[in-house]
Amino acid sequence: MVAIVAFLQKSQNQAKVPKKERNFLFHVDLDCFFAAVEIREQPSLKGLPIIVGGDKESKRGVVTTCTYEARRFGVHSGMSIVDALKLCPESICLPRGNYLLYREVSDSVMSILSTYTDEFRCASIDEAYLNLTKIINKEFNGNPIPIAEEIKKEIFEIEGITCSIGIGSNTTIAKMATSQNKPNGITYIPKEHIKEFLKPLPVRRISGIGPKSAERLQKNHGVETIGQIMKLETEYEMIRKYGSLGKFFYRIISGEGRTKLKTNDYYGAQSISKGRTFYGYLEDGEPITAEKLLPKLIDQVHERLTKKSFRFKTVTLEIKLQNSFKNINKSRSFLAANDDKERINSTVFELLEEFRNTHKDEPIRKVAVRVSNFGKKDSNQKSITDFFSEK
């Protein structure tokens, strides 16, 4: 191992090897996306505290997105509507009803982005990664800012919404850079400034470190900021102290990390699911039971599956328990991939019976049906543009 490293360093010093180019990974994040689309459609909403998701009347649901005017009061996504309204009673709650429109705008933005590079990954409805290393080194003399400005301008001109862009030598740094300067910002963290940038930030800011890991780091090691982790220098030391997280930390801090993007045409999708929490009534006015709800969920999953010409091998029934909020997953796999609705149906009900056998009368909070483990795609698959125009 040591020998290989030494060899690489040596070869980099030789004249015939080109000077090592910097990597430029871009993370593009649409600002308060759903809310921004709503405001675009209804400009009188501009400047108001808008919450998308949840219902003011029934006080159910959580905040999906909100404008900065609402964030100023402490409202943030994931928060229950009840709490959000306590913080900002005058906020305007919009249902997430315009989902098709959000999808349309997102598709349009993604196709704009994909014209800049083939190395492109759509990470969610409002986020994407681009590897612009080649073009920036070749045509912009290693300066990523002009192209970032161009991307922002193009998105704004075509779709009328703003985005924030983070640039770094790997995807994690790029993403962290984005949140440094929101909304409507551009942040570039050159490799030599990574340590300085990371030092004061809480570990929780790293994408992949959630509440559980943050708590463990605090409890077991007294660690709160990334600077505290940076006191260790080698990968070996970090792994010894933090286990597999140590490896992850080392990569981020050293600026190496992931630069290859798994490009996703839509076939990147790993699963399709549909679920519902038990509240209110079914459309026919009957109270909700798993038996009544599941066929509807299966219909919807199957519809999406066939729309995408996917074939599944695995069917999963997910059940969230009312009292403990625990998820129980039951799944069954088949040897051959298929798209048979009856197959999903019979499997789901078998799994439900198994659940009932072991959990007797445990009240259920939510059920979901998932299909996954998709078989190989056909040769005459659709192009990437089909992906972006699909629901």
Add this chain to the structure above:
DNA sequence: TCTGGGGTCCTAGGACCC
């Protein structure tokens, strides 16, 4: 924090095969 919906990825044990 009394918590929606749709996802991804990782881990770990067990079965089964060579």
Add this chain to the structure above:
DNA sequence: TCTGGGGTCCTAGGACCC
């Protein structure tokens, strides 16, 4: 009949993300 080691798939659960 006791014995590996390695690879892969399946199942279940958990953490995390937007």
